Amino acid sequence: MSGQLGHSGAARVGIGGPVGSGKTRLLEQIIPRFIQRGTNIAVITNDLVTHEDAIRVRRSGLIAPERVLAVETGACPHSAIREDPTLNIQAADLLEERFGPLDLILIESGGDNLASSFSLDLVDFWLFVIDVAGGDDIPRKRGLGVMQCDLLVINKTDLAPYVGVDLARMEQEARQVRNGRAMLMTNCATGNGVDQIVDLIAREVLFED
Numbered sequence: 711m712s713g714q715l716g717h718s719g720a721a722r723v724g725i726g727g728p729v730g731s732g733k734t735r736l737l738e739q740i741i742p743r744f745i746q747r748g749t750n751i752a753v754i755t756n757d758l759v760t761h762e763d764a765i766r767v768r769r770s771g772l773i774a775p776e777r778v779l780a781v782e783t784g785a786c787p788h789s790a791i792r793e794d795p796t797l798n799i800q801a802a803d804l805l806e807e808r809f810g811p812l813d814l815i816l817i818e819s820g821g822d823n824l825a826s827s828f829s830l831d832l833v834d835f836w837l838f839v840i841d842v843a844g845g846d847d848i849p850r851k852r853g854l855g856v857m858q859c860d861l862l863v864i865n866k867t868d869l870a871p872y873v874g875v876d877l878a879r880m881e882q883e884a885r886q887v888r889n890g891r892a893m894l895m896t897n898c899a900t901g902n903g904v905d906q907i908v909d910l911i912a913r914e915v916l917f918e919d
C-alpha cells in the first residue's frame with residue numbers, strides 16, 4: 711500500500727480466501743482485539759445467496775450487531791470484491807454515515823478460489839487466508855490471491871499433524887513464492903498468531919505505532 715488512502719473515511723481491509731479456510735473465524739479473533747485498542751470499527755460480509763456470515767458475526771456478541779452489514783454477491787463472489795465492488799463501496803459508505811468517523815472497516819469476501827483478489831478501489835490492504843488442511847501444495851500453485859495479497863495468512867496450523875503437513879516446509883515454500891512480502895501463520899481456533907496480524911494492520915494501514 712502507498713501510505714495514502716484512495717478514498718475518504720475509514721481504512722478498508724479485505725479478507726479473502728478459499729471456502730472454509732477460516733476467514734470468519736479470523737474476523738471473530740480480530741474484532742475484539744481492535745475494539746480493545748479503541749479502534750472504531752465496522753464489518754461487511756459477502757455471501758453468495760445468504761447473510762450467514764453476517765448473522766454469525768452479529769450473534770457473536772463481539773461487536774454491536776448494527777455495525778455488521780451483509781452484501782449478497784449472487785453467483786460470483788469475486789465480482790463483488792473485484793470487477794464491480796459498487797455494493798461493497800455503498801455498504802462501506804453507509805457504515806461511515808451511520809457510525810463515522812470510523813477508523814477501520816473489515817470486509818470479508820465470500821469463499822472463492824485461489825485466483826480471487828480485491829479491487830484497490832474497494833480496499834487499502836487485503837489479506838488472503840489459506841489453511842493447512844487445504845494442502846501444503848497451495849503456496850506452490852502460485853494463485854493470484856497467494857501472490858498478490860498484502861498479507862498471506864496460513865491458518866489452522868494446529869491441524870498439520872493430522873493432515874500430514876510439514877509446517878516448516880509449507881512456510882518456507884510460501885516465503886519463496888511471496889518473495890519477501892508479508893506472511894503469518896495462525897491458529898484461529900485459539901487465536902495464536904492473531905496479535906501479529908492486528909499489529910501489522912495497525913502499523914501498515916492505520917499508521918499507529
Ligand SMILES: Nc1nc2c(ncn2[C@@H]2O[C@H](COP(=O)(O)OP(=O)(O)OP(=O)(O)O)[C@@H](O)[C@H]2O)c(=O)[nH]1
Nearest residue numbers: 728729730731732733734735821865866897898899
Ligand atoms: N482446527 C482449526 N479449525 C479452524 C481454524 N480456523 C477456523 N477453523 C474452523 O474451520 C471451519 C471454517 O471456518 P470459517 O471461519 O467458517 O471459514 P470461512 O473461510 O469463513 O468459510 P466460508 O465463509 O464458508 O468461506 C469452522 O468450523 C472453524 O471453526 C483453526 O485455526 N484451526
